[in-house]
Structure formats: C-alpha cells, structure tokens
Amino acid sequence: MKILALESSCDETAAAVVEDGRLVRSSVIASQVEEHKLYGGVVPEIASRRHSEAIVPVTQKALDDAGMTLDEIDAIAVTYAPGLIGALLVGVNFAKGLSLSAKKPLIPVHHLRSHIAANYITAPELEPPFLCLVVSGGHTHIVEVNGYTDLRVIGCTRDDAAGEAFDKAARAMGMPYPGGVEMDRIAENGDPMAFRLPHPKVDGAPYDFSFSGLKTAVINLIHNAKQKGEELPVPDLAASFRKAVVDCLVQNFVKAAEAFGSKKLVIAGGVSANSLLRRRLDEECRKHGWKLYMPALNLCGDNAAMVGAQGYYEFLAGNTAGLDLNACAEMPIQGPQG
C-alpha cells in the first residue's frame, strides 16, 4: 500500500511517499528555520503562511521523486494533532482537498505517534510492544507502546519539554534557535562536571520530569556572572546542562523499563538526535541486556516519512477520517478520547 503523507505541525512543510509503513519512496522537507531564527523561535502566523506557499511544490516533488502520480497512491495521511493550529490546518485542508479530488481514503495521524513510527523505518524488524521515550520540542513522555495504535503514557514532563529546555538554555548561552543541536555540538568540547546543576525530581511520580528549574538555574548562573562582568565558559556550561537533562531522561526511562519489565527500548523525537542521550542509553541497554532502537538522525526531527509509516498502521486499524476532519492543537497520544 502506497501512502502519500503530509506534515505541517510546526515549522517544517514535509511530504513523503511510503510503502507498507516501512519503505520510503521519497521524502521532501522544506524547513522554515532560517526565517524563524530572526525572531528566536517559531512565529505561528509566519509558519502558517510559509506552509501555504510550500505545500503544493513539496507534495509535487515527493510524488516526482517517487516516480508516481496521485493515481498510483492508495491513501493520503496527514498530521492533524498536536501542533500549531494554523500550521496544522494548512496540511489538513490540503490533504482533504487531495482526498476529495483523487477519491482516496484520508488518514489522520497523531504527531507523536509518527515520531515513534520513525523507528519502524529505521528498524524494519521493530514491532510493538516496547517502551518509548518521546523527547521533542514540545513533549517529553515515557510511553508504553502495546500496539501500533494502542499507546499509554506512563510519565511526562510537568513543565518544559526537554527540547524546549535545550532551546531556552542555548539561547541564554548566545546560540541561535533552535539551540539544541548547537548545544549538543559545543558540549562535546566542554567539562560536564564544571557546573553542579539541579536534577529535579517529581515527588511521588518516578516517571515524570521537570526541566524548568534546571533551565532557570542555568539562566540565573549566566545573568549573575554577567552582572559581575564575568563570562562563563560556554562549552562547560553546555556540557553541564546537557548532562543534567540526559541524566534525568536516562534515570527515569531506565527505572520505568525495570518496573515494567521492558526489554525493548525505543527513543523518538527531535531530542533523540542528542549524541550524549544516544551514547548513555546504548551503555545502559548493553548493561541490562535490553535491545535499543533509535531513529536514523535524519528521521529524528519533523518529516513526513514517519507520518506515512504511522499512517499505514492507522489505516490497518480502521482509523480513517471523513472530509469533516479538523486539526487539534492538543491531543493525548492515546487518541481523541484520551
């Protein structure tokens, strides 16, 4: 089954053709990041306008790269939640137009489920059940993936997402948006023990996270130093901050795996590209004899190939939509009913 997939939940306009959930025939991403950089973060209205301009040429290129016409496509999958509402609506409405004109089924896909599905492309043998750490710009969840469309959140962040914390701390260190990637690069040359930063825990919720106190601690360090006319060494700060975030992520994920008896661990989302997180989880999984799955680096961030992968399993589960499909800014990963 060939699925044409569309993604426009944030600042990437993406389209892909994916066969049977695993084989990527084409994947096109138009990123708006250079424009949003000017403002230090994503400006929602600009994002919507750029999606409107990009969605037709990006989709056409995905079809051309796959060497297919719309007639040869079996269904249209689209990210419908969660994300920036004006951005999502561009993809959803375009997908509805395609579905109507080409008379193809329409498959709504949850953005975080698709981040997880990036792993089905990277590891064709991977099947649920498994335990997944979803770490992205807007979310930090530990998810029990019991089936392709049967997911349960067992822990999440109480405040900032890991990616958001990386981006805000990186900004305070003078790095351009989105700072997570840059911080990861610079941290490689720093001393992670140079600064002692808090490792916040949530009382009574061993699988939940809290990153806002850690982010504020590093921002305060920088401001206090500035007031005294001092400059802190950025590589050491970056390395110490990265270590603190990764310590928290790894600690809770390992605790959850032990408690739930999971032997298959998966990571997903933009922050799953973090090199320290990947190394540390690799060590932990070797030590415990667990199998670790990580998305290929080019599938960690937002893309449409992952939407095509998840879309296939949503279709098999009977999850198609009518032309009254709407976008939702927020939606639990379990689905609309929560």
Ligand code: ATP
């Ligand atoms: P969500 O998926 O929650 O809706 P999003 O789509 O904006 O949010 P993603 O595209 O999944 O988020 O990921 C982007 C985030 O990943 C940004 O916060 C970015 O800084 C972070 N990120 C990317 N690479 C790295 C890295 N190597 N280390 C740390 N963070 C990273």
Ligand code: MG
């Ligand atoms: Mg993005």
Ligand code: FE
């Ligand atoms: Fe995302």
